[in-house]
Amino acid sequence: MLADTIAAVATPPGEGGIGIVRLSGSDAVAIASKIFKTRQGPHFSASRSHTLRLGVIIDPETGETIDEVLACIMRAPHSYTAEDVVEINCHGGALAVARVLQLALRHGARLAEPGEFTRRAFLNGRLDLAQAEAVLDVIRARSSQGLSAAISQLEGKLSQKITVINDSLTGVLAAIEASLDFTEEVGEVSASELEKLKHAREEVLKLLATWEEGRLLNEGLKIAIVGRPNVGKSSLLNALLRQERAIVSQIPGTTRDTIEETLLLGGFACRLIDTAGLRETADTLESIGVARTRQAVKEADLVLMVVDLSTGILAEDKRILEEVTGKNVIIVGNKVDLIGEKENGLKTFAASYPWVTISAREGKGLDELARKIREVVLSGKVARTGEEPILTRARHRDALEKCLEHLNAAIAAWENGIPGDLIAVDLWAARDFLGEITGATAREDLLDRIFSDFCIGK
Structure with missing residues (x-):
């Protein structure tokens, strides 16, 4: 397997400024030299390592010019794979890049398998497995x-x-x-x-x-937005995303499934999950949504419990708070725009929890919510990125x-x-x-x- 010379497109599919075709292996320079012709100076195979050369890709069988490119040799062992590597920088059109790759494959390279360049870096001792x-x-x-x-x-x-x-x-x-x-x-x-x-x-x-800290950095913080119906859970999701992702309605039970989106919040990659309102219901579909809400709460790193300040704290809010006891919880008092200076029992209700007031409709308090999320996360799992x-x-x-x-x-x-x-x-x-x-x-x-x-x- 290591005896083969491999080739692949190293840039994402689609149009872009450049598209890179990468070759690695003992024959990488020889294969590239068959299809790449320099504009001037020495033959490509005699190029200095890590030096870009201007030239064209030509189909040796037809003489057709495929693209004008920049090509570079990185000689072993001073390359990503510790083998001879050639990178051909094409114009970023999908067709041009595909034609260059096809020529490399036709003249002796094999299509790389997923991760094979990095695997070779490991097998050749340039990286260990953790790296x-x-x-x-x-x-x-x-x-x-x-x-x-x-x-x-x-x-x-x-x-x-x-x-x-x-x-x-x-x-x-x-x-x-x-x-x-x-x-x-x-x-x-x-x-x-x-x-x-x-x-x-x-x-x-x-x-x-x-581990817990590292998991959050790698996988992201999983945040479940919960509360009784019509307190503004979906409005909060939309406000944080700055787009109408979830349907907002005055009809209780509109959200019948979990909706998940990812964004940066408080400096962390967060997976926000809008959930169905937690309540007892005879509606079959809504009851499925409520069951999924409870599962989302179970799996969440943090729970944002939304309460409606315009109605004040209800018995149903207290029941839901009991249901999420044991999780990291932030109480979010929504619809502050409707109550002015009143707090309608929020301070007493949230006495044992961090809390913040917002207006999801007007976008008020969202920066404070992001800061509060960061404080809660850092208080339990100190995010370190230093020497250790x-x-x-x-x-x-x-x-x-x-x-x-x-x-x-x-x-x-x-x-x-x-x-x-x-x-x-x-x-x-x-x-x-x-x-x-x-x-x-x-x-x-x-x-x-x-x-x-x-x-x-x-």
Whole structure:
């Protein structure tokens, strides 16, 4: 597979300023030289690495000029894949880019599989597996904090932490095995080795403690908008989106299903879910919507409970608040434009919760709501994007949790006088799970699953 030279379009489909065809492999320069002719200067194959050359793409069989382009050679190992790479910058029309790719395929390249360029970067040792996954996180980042976390991982900060933990376990294993093989010369394993294991466990626990924060940065904050019918839930969604996404009506029960949209709010990528009004109903369709509302509340990171200030706080509001107890909740008093200076019981009702007053119809108070969301999120999960790495992928969390299980077993065995060879079994298993994060012990099926998430040109 690595012996093939691969090619793919590296830019999104459709029209644009440029379209890039990327080739990687030992024959990348030779293939490109068949179809790319420079305007002047040395032959393309003699070009300096990382230097753009102006020329044209020509079909060698017909002599037809396909496009005027800029092409660049990035010679191994100083390229994205650590192989010879050629990038051809075409005009951004879909047809021109497709014709250039077809010529590359016709003259010896193979169409790349999803994520194959990044997979080669991993297999050739330029990136480890955590860094390779971070490439996709950079592409998909939806907030500045999420992008910073992805860049930190791409730079290898998580991998460096994993390596430190792994080296510590390796040192303890070496001491145990030396004691087993050379008992008379080495003697018993020093108690300091047990302390090294406990320190490694603390480092694993510190990383696991960052998971909730990292999940929010990577996946976005899931916010359910709830309340009784006609309090302005759909109006709030529309106001935040600045478009008429949800139907607004005075008729109770208009929203019968959840509506989900994504936007930046308070500096976080948020998945806003407008829900059906929470109430008892005999209407079959509305009751399905209410059931979905309860599921959305269960899955939400934050609940915006909307109350209608023009009617004041009703018994139904109190029942709904009880229903969302245990979640992060912000009380949103809507329709402030209808009541003037009155607060109609809001302060008493929201005494134990953060609250804000708004007018969804007039757009008042939305900035304050965004600030309140940020305060609530940061109070529970401090968003850090500094030097310390954070976990942003469930795969990494799962591997560390399994590593922790074996570390705990090894420490307990040591403290209970279990023989060293049995302790070593758990330490080897703990190291294997650390290796799954960086790719040192990753199986082929795991690699297939990870890189299948990438686009073909990456």
